[in-house]
Amino acid sequence: MTRPWTTPCETHGWIVDLFTLGCQLDRLTWGVEKQDVTAALASSSRFSRKTFSHDASADSGHVAPEPRTGLLSSLIHLGVLSMKFAVQSLWSVLLLLVATTAWAQVATSYQLRHGDVLTVSVWKEEALRMEVRVLPDGSITFPLAGRVEVAGLTTPQAEERIASKIRKFIPEAAVTVAVTGIEGSRVYVLGKVIQPGPVTLMSPSTTVLQVISQARGLDRFANGNAIQVLRQTSAGTTVLPVRYDDLIRGNSLETNVVLQPGDTILVP
Structure with a gap:
């Protein structure tokens, strides 16, 4: 059973x-x-x-x-x-x-730079919406606000600065700033590379090796260990050495410079 x-x-x-x-x-x-x-x-x-x-x-x-x-x-x-x-x-x-x-x-945290393209608008004010470019002096011009310096500011900071000027005419103005172009975040590659010219930095941690790869690499006659990065600072021009030939072999890693907008890479 x-x-x-x-x-x-x-x-x-x-x-x-x-x-x-x-x-x-x-x-x-x-x-x-x-x-x-x-x-x-x-x-x-x-x-x-x-x-x-x-x-x-x-x-x-x-x-x-x-x-x-x-x-x-x-x-x-x-x-x-x-x-x-x-x-x-x-x-x-x-x-x-x-x-x-x-x-x-x-x-x-992105800081606006000269050359950046912005779309600035005021809520419920269709006439106060326009696309502007940050000028070389770091400013933009917007109706009712006039000239506003925005270089070095984040978008929330720029919104508040523009709104503070517009509120003289529209007390409850709410301003929106949108970055539509980051042409200000560029470096320049010159010399013996396959494709010289400006390169837009898409990340704050972009290195010289990454930019050279965007320039399609070095010319066959380039001196990889003699590359220099020229950087403008308040104290003048700073020269940073780059040992490309060593880097691609895994050596001299400290010379893989993290680039900043405005840097110039010279490849002899």
């Missing part, structure tokens, strides 16, 4: 097997091959034990029926896929939050 229920000990065994299977799922999520799940299912044989003989006479000659594992295996497989999808979805959301936060910090 057989009974179609399980004992508490068996139930505890199922919980242990579920925990083991969850560990296998975690490994699968991080790149382990699908065969690991199959191995985990095979090793958890107690999942398939639905019935067992309760008859005290073991020599009765009756053999317990073969367990039906198809439905249970399907349910386990579905649970594995669901858990994997949940973990991957959570990971994607975390990555999105980190990227959004980083982008917001970069956008807020």
Whole structure:
């Protein structure tokens, strides 16, 4: 005689097997091959034990029926896929939050430079919306505000400075400043490179190696270890040496200069 229920000990065994299977799922999520799940299912044989003989006479000659594992295996497989999808979805959301936060910090801390193109608008004032360029002296001109110096400011700071002048005429003026062009964040590559000319800095951590790669590399006759970066400072012109030939071999890493807008790279 057989009974179609399980004992508490068996139930505890199922919980242990579920925990083991969850560990296998975690490994699968991080790149382990699908065969690991199959191995985990095979090793958890107690999942398939639905019935067992309760008859005290073991020599009765009756053999317990073969367990039906198809439905249970399907349910386990579905649970594995669901858990994997949940973990991957959570990971994607975390990555999105980190990227959004980083982008917001970069956008807020960007300092306006001469040559940048801005779209300045006043809320509910269609006539007070225009595109302006930061002049070489670091200023822009906007209706009602007149000349406003914005170079070196972040966009929130520029918004407040422009609004403070407009509020003489529109007390509740709300100003928005959007950067639509970063032509002010440029460096210049001269000399024996494949494509000399200006290069726009898309990141505050752009290095000389990255800019040279944007210029399509050095000419075959260039002297890579004699490259110089010319930088204008308040004290005058500063010359920074770059040892390109050593850098591409993994040496002299300190000469891989982080560039600033206005730098000039000379390649002899």
